[in-house]
Amino acid sequence: MMSPAALIRRAAPVLACIGLLALWQVASLALKNDSFPTAIEAIRAIPDILGDKESLINILASLRRMAIGFGLAVLASIPLGLLMGRSRGVAAFFNPLLMVIYPVPKAALMPIIMLWLGVGDITKTLVIFLGVSLPVIYHSFEGAKAVEEKMLWSGAAMGLSPAQRLVRIVLPAALPEILTGCRTGLVLALITMITSEMIARQSGAGNILFNALDMGQYDTVFAMIIIVGAMGICLDAIFERVRARLVRWSEPQFDIPLSFS
Amino acid sequence: MTVVPARSSEWVRPVTSQQPASAIIEIDRVSQVFQTSARKGHVALSDISLTIDERAFVSILGPSGCGKSTLLYIVGGFVSPTSGTAKIKGRAITGPGPDRGPVFQEFALFPWKTVLGNVMYGPRQQGVRAAEAEAQSRTLIEMVGLKGFENFYPKELSGGMKQRVALARTLAYHPEVLLMDEPFGALDAHTRTRLQNDLLNIWERDRKTVLFVTHSVDEAVFLSDKVVMMSNSPGRIRQVIDIDLPRPRRRNELLLDPRYQKYVVDIERMFDDGDEGGPAL
Ligand SMILES: Nc1ncnc2c1ncn2[C@@H]1O[C@H](COP(=O)(O)OP(=O)(O)OP(=O)(O)O)[C@@H](O)[C@H]1O
Numbered sequence: 001m002m003s004p005a006a007l008i009r010r011a012a013p014v015l016a017c018i019g020l021l022a023l024w025q026v027a028s029l030a031l032k033n034d035s036f037p038t039a040i041e042a043i044r045a046i047p048d049i050l051g052d053k054e055s056l057i058n059i060l061a062s063l064r065r066m067a068i069g070f071g072l073a074v075l076a077s078i079p080l081g082l083l084m085g086r087s088r089g090v091a092a093f094f095n096p097l098l099m100v101i102y103p104v105p106k107a108a109l110m111p112i113i114m115l116w117l118g119v120g121d122i123t124k125t126l127v128i129f130l131g132v133s134l135p136v137i138y139h140s141f142e143g144a145k146a147v148e149e150k151m152l153w154s155g156a157a158m159g160l161s162p163a164q165r166l167v168r169i170v171l172p173a174a175l176p177e178i179l180t181g182c183r184t185g186l187v188l189a190l191i192t193m194i195t196s197e198m199i200a201r202q203s204g205a206g207n208i209l210f211n212a213l214d215m216g217q218y219d220t221v222f223a224m225i226i227i228v229g230a231m232g233i234c235l236d237a238i239f240e241r242v243r244a245r246l247v248r249w250s251e252p253q254f255d256i257p258l259s260f261s
Numbered sequence: 262m263t264v265v266p267a268r269s270s271e272w273v274r275p276v277t278s279q280q281p282a283s284a285i286i287e288i289d290r291v292s293q294v295f296q297t298s299a300r301k302g303h304v305a306l307s308d309i310s311l312t313i314d315e316r317a318f319v320s321i322l323g324p325s326g327c328g329k330s331t332l333l334y335i336v337g338g339f340v341s342p343t344s345g346t347a348k349i350k351g352r353a354i355t356g357p358g359p360d361r362g363p364v365f366q367e368f369a370l371f372p373w374k375t376v377l378g379n380v381m382y383g384p385r386q387q388g389v390r391a392a393e394a395e396a397q398s399r400t401l402i403e404m405v406g407l408k409g410f411e412n413f414y415p416k417e418l419s420g421g422m423k424q425r426v427a428l429a430r431t432l433a434y435h436p437e438v439l440l441m442d443e444p445f446g447a448l449d450a451h452t453r454t455r456l457q458n459d460l461l462n463i464w465e466r467d468r469k470t471v472l473f474v475t476h477s478v479d480e481a482v483f484l485s486d487k488v489v490m491m492s493n494s495p496g497r498i499r500q501v502i503d504i505d506l507p508r509p510r511r512r513n514e515l516l517l518d519p520r521y522q523k524y525v526v527d528i529e530r531m532f533d534d535g536d537e538g539g540p541a542l
């Protein structure tokens with residue numbers, strides 16, 4: 001038997017979702033606005049979308065671009081961030097560059113990238129890549145900078161070369177921080193994925209959403225919002241599982257309950 | 262409780278009393294000046310010259326902030342001195358190496374590795390096969406009294422336990438010179454005594470060179486052949502005292518030995534006479 005407290009904890013996310021949907025339903029019924037369908041109408045449209053082969057191909061294409069963009073960004077950003085964190089020279093070189101890129105919404109670069117590379121997969125993947133890179137670089141940089149010097153000294157005394165120290169000491173020591181960056185990056189990948197498809201309409205989940213908007217199919221629009229939201233929640237949950245497993249050694253042992261009773 | 266490390270035979274050489282002691286570490290007029298925003302040109306070490314004989318146990322004793330750790334880092338090759346030279350076996354020290362094994366005041370364990378993983382790290386790096394490295398490491402872990410904690414992560418250990426892991430991790434790769442920075446500082450009196458005995462046992466068998474930083478006069482006299490007394494601001498060597506007590510040393514015998522007591526009292530008095538006060542005990 002689960003204790004009542006544990007039961008509530010388990011059920012909490014489900015209850016939150018139901019509450020949100022109920023609120024939506026009531027608001028929509030009260031407002032009686034054509035462009036604001038009820039929750040039930042939106043949910044009813046979901047099977048139509050997922051049942052349609054064309055739509056499914058679109059959504060899978062989105063996910064593929066996102067996975068490639070995210071994967072390449074992580075592969076490139078972690079080494080760069082770690083090097084920046086351990087070498088003043090590298091940091092001095094890349095910091096100004098990143099400072100310039102940081103505040104620019106990556107989607108705003110899309111028109112230019114489209115001019116160069118067309119409206120296809122490469123452009124969209126590149127925009128996702130750019131969106132993911134910055135938080136991962138930043139967190140890798142901060143993580144590497146914070147690595148205790150004596151830990152590196154211990155490694156050096158055991159005969160690890162500078163490159164070995166970077167891979168075998170700085171990388172694992174900074175991993176919790178790096179994965180925090182990756183988690184932010186994952187959400188940003190989803191956002192830039194949709195935005196890129198809004199700008200360069202051709203295929204993808206964003207394409208379905210904005211086409212439906214143009215045609216006034218508001219139940220489809222909201223169904224797509226639910227689908228994208230659900231994808232985000234699932235990806236984040238999976239990532240969190242992996243993350244927790246990788247950095248078990250650094251997690252605080254007990255979560256101290258904040259009692260509200 | 263104490264066990265011979267598997268590769269100890271490499272270290273055991275017949276030591277005859279007639280054999281002239283040869284210097285393994287030579288520190289020649291070393292000074293260390295730190296430039297910080299708060300203090301311009303802070304002299305941490307001033308004109309330190311010290312020779313450490315092969316297989317000697319040398320303690321460095323001095324008040325907090327007198328540069329003991331800094332001196333150890335210079336010998337370790339982690340810090341290069343502002344001026345002067347440090348040599349090991351006649352070669353200038355230009356960087357860290359597995360011939361010198363540090364045990365840091367801050368432990369500096371690898372938090373993503375278990376106790377066993379930490380201790381095995383050095384031997385594995387040195388190319389010892391996994392099974393062999395593990396067997397040796399388990400022996401060492403048992404020796405420092407952590408049997409049963411092999412699969413614990415550092416965050417799950419107390420301060421004293423971490424310190425013992427740090428000691429085992431360094432012993433595991435058999436450095437010729439041990440550089441120990443207050444390795445027993447965070448231990449309770451009982452464990453401290455036990456580890457002092459264990460360290461002496463290992464040392465009397467293997468005869469590595471040990472450079473040992475401590476705040477404790479008793480500990481320094483009990484363990485050492487030589488006690489280097491340092492003074493503060495700037496860090497200087499005040500006096501080097503040879504501890505002429507028989508070995509192997511047994512704690513219960515030594516505590517009653519008037520010669521031991523005299524060393525302790527004399528050293529404490531010397532610190533008291535100094536204007537910078539005694540070492541924090
Ligand atoms: N990296 C550094 N930058 C600036 N000053 C430093 C640095 N490292 C040490 N110092 C200064 O040098 C002096 C000696 O420091 P050190 O750590 O060697 O002392 P210590 O004798 O080991 O002290 P304790 O017994 O408290 O460990 C101190 O005054 C300290 O403030």
Ligand SMILES: [Mg+2]
Pocket residue numbers: 329330331366442
């Ligand atoms: Mg110190």
